[in-house]
Amino acid sequence: MILCYASGDGLGHLTRLRAVLHTLGVDGPVTVVTASPFAGDPRVTGDWRIVRGTGVTGLAPDEVPEEVIVDAFPAGLKGELIRGDVILPGTKVTHLARLLRWDAYAPMLPADPPRFDRTFVLEPLAPAHEAYLRAVSDEIVPLALTDPPSEPVDVDGWLIVHSGPEAETLELVAYARDMASAEGVRPPMTLVSPQKPDSLAPEVAYLDAYPAWRPGPNVQRIVTAAGFNAVRQFAPWRDIHRMLPFPRSLDDQFARAARARREAGDRSRSPRRRPA
Incomplete structure (x- = not known):
């Protein structure tokens, strides 16, 4: 099972996650922790298991994900993710990095933030943001996303x-x-x-x-x-x-x-x- 932490209440986090999972060819079970109201739309989430909330909660004690994917905010929306949150030895931790207003986000980082086995950079970042991710990531690489196939929206x-x-x-x-x-x-x-x-x-x-x-x-x-x-x-x-x-x-x-x-x-x- 892959556990995805998609904090934020908009549609963008879930759309980005769809593209990432499609690009990486993930075909196993996916659990998504999100507070987004759009998670109730099957067009968006498909067969994902949805855990409502803003923290990594809702998993049974014996549920150990093979990989944890943290979207956009390296320590969660408000700095709520700390090292050890459902991230056990042997669990791969991946971060999806997009542009942030780093001056506004950096003060929310906890004293013991998560470390990442790999960080995928999805668009150019501010220098200070990228420098932070290099310090907490074993590997940092760009990833060009491909969306799942869909029908065109054709209007005049x-x-x-x-x-x-x-x-x-x-x-x-x-x-x-x-x-x-x-x-x-x-x-x-x-x-x-x-x-x-x-x-x-x-x-x-x-x-x-x-x-x-x-x-x-x-x-x-x-x-x-x-x-x-x-x-x-x-x-x-x-x-x-x-x-x-x-x-x-x-x-x-x-x-x-x-x-x-x-x-x-x-x-x-x-x-x-x-x-x-």
């Missing part, structure tokens, strides 16, 4: 994708409409999100689809925030992808969006947040 016009919260979803819709107005076009727009906002403009179509990362041939523009999965998954369509970064306590969407624009040769205009 512009595709807006976000899992929430609702205020951000509506801001993304407003950003797309402002962008269209500035360009002098009136494309049909479709929002893909787990929940339809109550005040969604009637001219914007709504679709609940997961996964929603592969656009069909009729999609002319993709509008998302700048979370890890959106930037990674829509990289092949960077020429039609526009990002609106949102502030996060531990994730740096602004740095990720800036890097994506640099890597794309700044082919698109830098997005700006709408006034509050």
